[in-house]
Each structure stands twice: as C-alpha cells, then as structure tokens.
Amino acid sequence: MKIAIGCDHGGIVLKPAIVECLEKRGIEYVDYGTFSEESVDYPDYALKVAEAVADGEVDSGVLLCGTGIGIGIAANKVPGIRCALVSDLFSANACKEHNNANIISMGGRVTDSEKAVAMLEAWLDAEYQGGRHQKRLDKITAIEQKYSK
Numbered sequence: 001m002k003i004a005i006g007c008d009h010g011g012i013v014l015k016p017a018i019v020e021c022l023e024k025r026g027i028e029y030v031d032y033g034t035f036s037e038e039s040v041d042y043p044d045y046a047l048k049v050a051e052a053v054a055d056g057e058v059d060s061g062v063l064l065c066g067t068g069i070g071i072g073i074a075a076n077k078v079p080g081i082r083c084a085l086v087s088d089l090f091s092a093n094a095c096k097e098h099n100n101a102n103i104i105s106m107g108g109r110v111t112d113s114e115k116a117v118a119m120l121e122a123w124l125d126a127e128y129q130g131g132r133h134q135k136r137l138d139k140i141t142a143i144e145q146k147y148s149k
C-alpha cells in the first residue's frame with residue numbers, strides 16, 4: 001500500500017505523527033508537501049494528492065489543513081475522489097466501511113496528533129463493506145459524470 005500526504009501551513013503540525021504512524025506500520029508514503037510553516041494555498045496540495053490517488057500512483061491519501069475542510073473540498077473536485085473530513089473515530093471507520101473514502105482530511109487547528117493517529121489507524125484498519133453501499137457510491141459517480149465536461 002502507498003499513501004500520499006499533503007498539507008498546508010495549518011495542517012503541517014500533524015504531519016510528523018502521521019508519518020511516524022505510517023513508518024511504524026511499514027506503509028510506503030509520498031510526501032507532496034508543504035514542508036514549512038510558511039503560508040501556502042491548500043488547493044495546490046489537495047490537487048497534487050488527489051491527482052496521485054485518481055491516477056493510481058498511490059492507493060489513498062491523507063490531507064491536512066487548519067480545519068481539514070478547505071483541503072478536502074478542493075480534493076473532492078477531482079473526479080473519482082471521495083475525501084472525508086474526519087474529526088471522530090466513528091466517522092474515520094465509517095468513511096471507509098460505507099463511503100470507501102480514498103482520502104481523509106484532518107485539521108491541525110482542531111485535532112491533536114494523538115487523535116489524528118487514532119483516526120488514521122481506524123481508517124486504515126477498516127474495510128469497505130460494498131453491498132448496499134455500492135449503489136450509493138454509483139449514484140455519487142453518476143452526479144460527478146452529469147457535471148463533467
């Protein structure tokens with residue numbers, strides 16, 4: 001498994017814990033930046049990670065900004081991306097089991113490193129359940145296709 005990581009200056013505080021968790025689990029990752037606390041624009045990093053996931057260069061992604069909101073909104077503009085903003089363990093699990101989220105986003109200004117790692121692990125350990133959920137994901141794809149030019 002290979003995971004892409006992307007963040008802005010508001011989310012970079014969580015990156016060391018995310019990286020440490022992936023390394024401990026022996027999961028390969030690609031860090032698309034940012035690499036300092038200098039102010040940057042989160043859509044730039046959302047795009048890099050979302051395209052890597054959509055193109056199949058990596059299996060999934062983790063995005064970090066101040067709240068996890070902006071970077072997730074941007075990622076979800078890329079066809080095929082199902083980015084879930086997570087702020088609790090139940091959702092971190094359910095977004096894989098029900099929504100087959102291929103990216104999770106989290107906020108460095110609202111979530112501490114310990115919780116971020118717990119949510120990352122809940123998402124990594126969960127399995128997509130398919131079944132009744134697939135019909136709903138197909139409907140999401142149909143919406144995406146309706147508005148794709």
Ligand code: RB5
Nearest residue numbers: 010065066067069070071
């Ligand atoms: C940057 O100041 C901040 O707006 C960004 O990190 C994020 O919280 C946006 O959703």
